[in-house]
Amino acid sequence: MTSPAPAIPRNADYFSFLGLPRKLMISGDDLEQRFRGLSRQYHPDYFYNAPPAERRMSLERSSYLNDAYRTLKNPIARLEYLLQLEGFAAKSPEEASKQVPPDLLEEVFSLNEELDEIRDMRAGGAEPAQIAARLEQARGPIDAKRAAHESQLEQLFARWDALLDRDAPPAERTPVLEALRARVLERNYISNLLAGIEKEMSA
Amino acid sequence: MSKVVGIDLGTTNSLVAFVKDGAPVVIRDRSGDGLVPSVVNAGEDGTVYVGREAQRRLLTDPSHTVYSVKRFMGKGLDDVKGEASLLPFRVAGDAGGIVKIGLGSREFTPPEISAFILRELKHRAEAFFAAQGEVDNEVDRAVITVPAYFNDAQRTATRDAGKIAGLDVMRIINEPTAASLAYGLDKRHTGLIAVYDLGGGTFDISILRVEDGVFQVLSTGGDTHLGGDDIDLLLMHKVLAETGWSQSAEKVQEIRKAVIQAKWDLSDREETTLNGKRFTRAEFEAMIRPIVDRTLEPCRQALKDAGLEAAQIDEVVLVGGSTRIPMVRRLVGELFGKTPHSELNPDEVVALGAAVQADILVTGNRDMLLLDVTPLSLGIETMGGVMSKIIMRNSTIPATGSEMFTTAADNQTAVDIHVLQGERELIADNRSLARFRLRGIPPMPAGLARVQVQFQIDANGILSVTARELRTDIEQTIEVKPSYGLTDDEVERMLLDSFEHAEADFAARLLIEERNEAESVIQATEKTMRAPEFADIAAKDLAAGEQQRIEAALADLKAVLGGDDREAIHEKTHALNDATKHLAEVAMNRSVQAALAGRNVKDV
Numbered sequence: 001m002t003s004p005a006p007a008i009p010r011n012a013d014y015f016s017f018l019g020l021p022r023k024l025m026i027s028g029d030d031l032e033q034r035f036r037g038l039s040r041q042y043h044p045d046y047f048y049n050a051p052p053a054e055r056r057m058s059l060e061r062s063s064y065l066n067d068a069y070r071t072l073k074n075p076i077a078r079l080e081y082l083l084q085l086e087g088f089a090a091k092s093p094e095e096a097s098k099q100v101p102p103d104l105l106e107e108v109f110s111l112n113e114e115l116d117e118i119r120d121m122r123a124g125g126a127e128p129a130q131i132a133a134r135l136e137q138a139r140g141p142i143d144a145k146r147a148a149h150e151s152q153l154e155q156l157f158a159r160w161d162a163l164l165d166r167d168a169p170p171a172e173r174t175p176v177l178e179a180l181r182a183r184v185l186e187r188n189y190i191s192n193l194l195a196g197i198e199k200e201m202s203a
Numbered sequence: 204m205s206k207v208v209g210i211d212l213g214t215t216n217s218l219v220a221f222v223k224d225g226a227p228v229v230i231r232d233r234s235g236d237g238l239v240p241s242v243v244n245a246g247e248d249g250t251v252y253v254g255r256e257a258q259r260r261l262l263t264d265p266s267h268t269v270y271s272v273k274r275f276m277g278k279g280l281d282d283v284k285g286e287a288s289l290l291p292f293r294v295a296g297d298a299g300g301i302v303k304i305g306l307g308s309r310e311f312t313p314p315e316i317s318a319f320i321l322r323e324l325k326h327r328a329e330a331f332f333a334a335q336g337e338v339d340n341e342v343d344r345a346v347i348t349v350p351a352y353f354n355d356a357q358r359t360a361t362r363d364a365g366k367i368a369g370l371d372v373m374r375i376i377n378e379p380t381a382a383s384l385a386y387g388l389d390k391r392h393t394g395l396i397a398v399y400d401l402g403g404g405t406f407d408i409s410i411l412r413v414e415d416g417v418f419q420v421l422s423t424g425g426d427t428h429l430g431g432d433d434i435d436l437l438l439m440h441k442v443l444a445e446t447g448w449s450q451s452a453e454k455v456q457e458i459r460k461a462v463i464q465a466k467w468d469l470s471d472r473e474e475t476t477l478n479g480k481r482f483t484r485a486e487f488e489a490m491i492r493p494i495v496d497r498t499l500e501p502c503r504q505a506l507k508d509a510g511l512e513a514a515q516i517d518e519v520v521l522v523g524g525s526t527r528i529p530m531v532r533r534l535v536g537e538l539f540g541k542t543p544h545s546e547l548n549p550d551e552v553v554a555l556g557a558a559v560q561a562d563i564l565v566t567g568n569r570d571m572l573l574l575d576v577t578p579l580s581l582g583i584e585t586m587g588g589v590m591s592k593i594i595m596r597n598s599t600i601p602a603t604g605s606e607m608f609t610t611a612a613d614n615q616t617a618v619d620i621h622v623l624q625g626e627r628e629l630i631a632d633n634r635s636l637a638r639f640r641l642r643g644i645p646p647m648p649a650g651l652a653r654v655q656v657q658f659q660i661d662a663n664g665i666l667s668v669t670a671r672e673l674r675t676d677i678e679q680t681i682e683v684k685p686s687y688g689l690t691d692d693e694v695e696r697m698l699l700d701s702f703e704h705a706e707a708d709f710a711a712r713l714l715i716e717e718r719n720e721a722e723s724v725i726q727a728t729e730k731t732m733r734a735p736e737f738a739d740i741a742a743k744d745l746a747a748g749e750q751q752r753i754e755a756a757l758a759d760l761k762a763v764l765g766g767d768d769r770e771a772i773h774e775k776t777h778a779l780n781d782a783t784k785h786l787a788e789v790a791m792n793r794s795v796q797a798a799l800a801g802r803n804v805k806d807v
Contacts, residue, residue: 036417040569044601044662048373048564059601059661066599 013085014068022082023164024157026072035069075157080184082160088177101186107141111193114138115200132201139197146190153183205341207373207565208328209381209557211348212317212361214273214404214430215524217241218551219324219345220558227385227558229551230331237551239327243319244268245306253323262460265291265452267306271432272320274404275313276364277356278302279687289439291452301687314689315697317364321347325368344371346561348553350405351377352425352578354624355636355666356687362665363689367697373564375663378402379409380575381556382522383418385547387571394517395421397505399535399543400553401498402523404430408502410509410516419574422508422597424501431466431525434491438462441490442478470527488530495531502538508597519543524550574599577660584621584630593658596626600660608654614646618654622666635686639668645675714769721764721776728757728783731790744789749782756782 015022018034040046042065047058071077083089100108118134160176209227211218216238220229229237236255244257246267252260261268269292275283280296280303287294293305303310325342332340347370349361358375365372379398386396393413400407407425411418442458443450450458458478465482468475474483506513521543525531535543547555563571577600582592593604608618618641625633644652653673660666671678689697731737732753741750760775 032414036415036419036572039417039574040572043572043574045374045560045563045572046567046569049567059659062662063601063603063659066602070598 012064014071014081015085017064017068018072020072021164022085023161024075024079024082025161026078028073031069031072035065038065076184076187079153079157079180083177083181083184086173086177088181101182101189103186104145104189107145108189108193111138111142111197115196118200135197135201139194142190142193142197146194149183149186149190153180153187156180156183205339205343206328206332206337207344207346207561208324208342209346209348209554209559209561210321210324211378211381211554211557212273212320212364213241213553214271214402214432215241216403216550217320217324218554219328220551220554221328222558222562227555227562229554230328232327237554239320239323240270241273241320242268242270243272243316245309245311245319247307247309251319253319261291261456262453265456266293268292269304269306269311269316271404272304272313272316274428274432275302275304276317277354277358277360277687278313282687289436289455291456301689312689312697314360314364314367314694317361318367318697321345321364321368321370325370343369344373344561344565346374346376346557346564347372348378348381348557349375350400350402350425350427351379351407351409351420351423351575352405352427353377353664354427354579354634355581355664356634356685357427358663358665359685359688362663363694363697366694369698374560375665376557376560376573377407377409377420377423377575377664378553379407379423379522380411380418380420380573381554381560382520382547382552383409383411383413384556384559384571384573385552386520386544387413387416387418395511395515396518396520397502397516397539398520398522399498399502399526400425400522401525401531402430403525404428404432406430406498406501408498408505410505410511416571417574418572419599420576421511422505423576423578424505424508425578426497426501429494429497430523433494434466434525434528435459435462437490437494438466438477445478445480466528470529484529491528491530495528495534498531499534499538502535513539516541521545522549522552575662575664576600577602577664579624579634580626581636581658581660581666582623582625582633584623588630589628590623590625590630590633594660598660600664601662602660603657605655605657608641608652608656609650610644610647610652611649613649615649615652616644616646617642618644620656622658622668636666637685637688641670643677644672645677647674714767714772717769717772717776718764721760721772721779724776724779724783725757725760725764727787728753728779731783731786734790736793740786740789740793745786749785753779753782753786 018031018038020026020034039062042058042061044055044058044062047055050058071081114134115138118131118138121134122131156176156179160180163173163176206221208219208221208230218229218237218239220227222228231237239254240258242254242257242261244252244260244264244267246264257268261270278301280294280298280300283294283302294302295305295310296303301312303312304316328342329340332342345365347361347365349358353361362372362375379400382400383396383398396411396413398407398409398411400409405425405427406429407423409423410421412421413419439455439458439462442462446458461477465475465477466487469482469484469487472484474481476482506516516539519535519539519541521532521535526535526543526545526549532543532545559571560573562568576597577594578596580592580596581594581604582590583606585591591606593606594602608620610618620639620641621630622636622639623630623633624636627633641654641656644654651674654670655673656668656670658666658668669678756775756779760772760779763771763775766772
């Protein structure tokens with residue numbers, strides 16, 4: 001027998017819908033299990049014979065569940081979603097790419113110099129292998145920055161989750177959320193830099 | 204209660220299956236044949252043949268016969284112009300519009316042709332249930348399978364075909380997923396599964412995780428225009444290069460039949476004969492290698508999309524007739540590093556899975572659940588002819604996405620939206636699905652309106668759109684104009700036409716039978732009256748005025764014979780029959796006597 005699918009509560013978010021606290025570190029297996037369990041409850045396959053209103057709700061709920069699962073599965077999408085929920089939404093990637101994050105100024109400056117030189121080499125008819133080696137060298141500092149970024153992000157994830165565990169007041173949460181938002185912008189910027197190098201390599 | 208079935212509407216063959224006592228079974232005809240060739244013959248007189256008979260007519264009446272119509276589903280004329288040359292039927296339609304199939308003087312849309320096949324399967328199932336002594340043997344609901352890589356237009360065309368055939372299409376499901384459902388029935392399979400499905404016209408690869416009875420697709424890929432047909436075409440080109448290219452349509456179909464036989468032979472043997480020459484498996488493999496190679500890249504991409512390495516796949520399942528080719532098995536085995544499964548008949552496994560899904564829908568049985576994905580990203584056209592993605596490919600369905608629109612001019616009350624599917628950046632490289640016009644936006648200064656458009660992909664992988672102006676909370680009206688599909692009105696009309704045509708087809712058949720009957724009576728009468736001894740008969744045996752009565756009846760019948768009035772033809776035929784009854788008796792007696800006198804009957 002099918003049980004009716006209630007409407008999605010107005011104040012629901014992806015975390016609460018899956019029965020999770022708003023933590024940034026999530027166990028993949030746990031998420032998968034919750035996703036499968038809720039799919040079994042809400043999927044339209046089980047409401048084929050139900051009245052139209054219930055069918056519509058089943059479609060809404062399972063669509064919402066799938067969106068929630070897809071967002072929370074990916075750590076960065078999860079982070080961006082949390083920032084949005086907490087009112088710290090990062091700017092759009094287009095906007096973010098215009099402004100160099102302060103932590104990256106030095107690297108961006110030297111990368112741009114390198115890229116200019118590489119373009120000159122190319123114009124001067126340098127060997128492709130030589131150019132590739134130079135590009136590989138140029139991306140070294142950016143890759144290092146990326147690795148540092150990953151570990152900073154991991155630490156911030158842990159700090160946020162700890163704040164939640166002890167139900168810390170907003171005054172303590174705000175600096176962590178701001179730091180997380182800065183990391184998202186930085187991440188987008190690094191991705192754009194790496195994409196630029198890839199493009200230069202395939203040129 | 205009426206019956207539900209699962210249908211595999213294939214490029215080459217179609218099947219229908221149902222669940223009996225918890226297990227799916229294919230419905231076969233009396234000779235045990237489960238396959239209905241997806242071939243339709245529609246003669247000028249309105250008679251339609253489907254399946255084996257249509258396949259026979261492909262050799263004698265190719266210009267009225269269509270095969271592989273699945274490759275045309277949801278396509279525009281411009282998409283398929285290139286492949287019309289060796290097809291026996293006409294590829295027609297308007298430039299920029301939906302493709303049409305021309306058979307003699309009639310034209311059909313691909314969903315109408317597919318509907319003939321679906322109706323045949325429906326009849327087959329109904330006849331089967333009737334023979335089983337079921338009280339209510341009507342089959343009015345079905346799950347129909349499509350290639351996983353089918354886009355929205357192709358799925359919608361398939362659903363339309365079902366509607367035209369008078370079926371309630373409960374669900375459209377993906378073929379590889381259906382196959383995995385059939386394989387997973389014994390609950391033996393848990394873990395990561397790759398389903399490689401190479402059929403007559405389409406190729407799919409799906410990567411699934413199976414756990415707790417949930418069949419979750421992680422990624423999918425494919426090519427909806429790659430399959431056994433392409434192999435046949437290569438071999439046909441080889442033979443035509445030997446025989447010369449200008450051949451009659453009948454001869455081309457003979458060659459097609461021969462190359463298919465050769466292809467089948469080489470799955471079991473090392474060599475065969477083609478066009479009177481020795482043809483080895485090695486030659487065959489060298490020829491088709493590029494086609495098989497084209498299937499491997501989507502496999503690698505699907506693995507990448509699922510975030511997996513080939514070595515992590517636990518089991519590989521083969522589906523589709525083309526996976527009988529040894530080289531396909533070998534290359535797939537090498538790619539995934541394990542021997543693929545093929546315990547179940549690759550032709551039947553999809554229909555079995557569709558039957559299981561149909562059973563889940565009607566019983567609400569929660570032991571198993573299919574969670575599929577959308578194969579292509581969905582987006583809209585933005586400034587500069589660029590596609591902005593709203594729902595990414597490989598998103599679990601049902602899925603939603605939304606986008607905010609505003610107005611560019613003061614008091615603008617409508618916004619045009621172009622919906623696309625595909626992975627490329629520029630709209631020209633993606634598939635146009637539909638154009639929508641949002642109407643009823645309240646007049647306000649430019650840029651102030653906030654219209655939220657919600658895109659919903661349902662569990663069939665089919666899109667619907669709703670919109671709302673947020674400032675006024677007014678629901679917008681949306682007119683859907685599918686780029687390569689039928690409108691709801693057209694589908695409705697075709698469904699009604701099919702009922703009317705069913706009667707018209709029947710009437711046409713009766714008229715032809717009546718005319719045939721009339722012509723044979725006329726011929727017999729005229730033959731007797733032309734015979735040398737008729738003068739003698741008329742003088743000695745016929746009553747006064749009898750010959751005149753016969754001649755009048757003959758003239759009466761000839762007068763109505765060319766018309767469509769079946770009743771009149773029937774009546775005048777009877778009248779002539781009556782008028783000539785005595786003459787026929789006399790003539791017969793004379794011929795008998797002549798025979799007894801030693802003369803040959805033929806001389807009479």
